[in-house]
Amino acid sequence: MILQNSKTQLVNFLRQNLALSEDSLNLALRLSEQDPGPLPMILWQYGLVSLQQLEQIFDWLEHYTHA
Template sequence: MKDTVVKSNRGNTQLIHFLQEELDISATSIAFALRHSQQDSGPLPMILWQYGLVSIEQLEQIFDWLEG
């Protein structure tokens, strides 16, 4: 279980870096989405989109990045 959490945290760190550097998503928006993803138990990209913090095109870019 601990290994899964560590991998998840590493993945989130890389994802957050991608969101900030490549998509220019603000740290405030990411923090907001992270809080809601923990409360709603949803994936971070979907929370960002659900609250209008990324466009559908950006969401597609995120999923492409995650697949890569």
């Protein structure tokens, strides 16, 4: 589970580094409230990020959680 501060950092990464639109982010955040899975997987399952972008997200998460 991603803590609130971590979730905020992840959303900032998605905006800045992957240039996800606000609409895509808002949709994914709403979906994550209804189906409490990991946000990166929700983004991928609904076609909001590519597999390559999903890998970038997981790389970022690994670095962020080990920093």
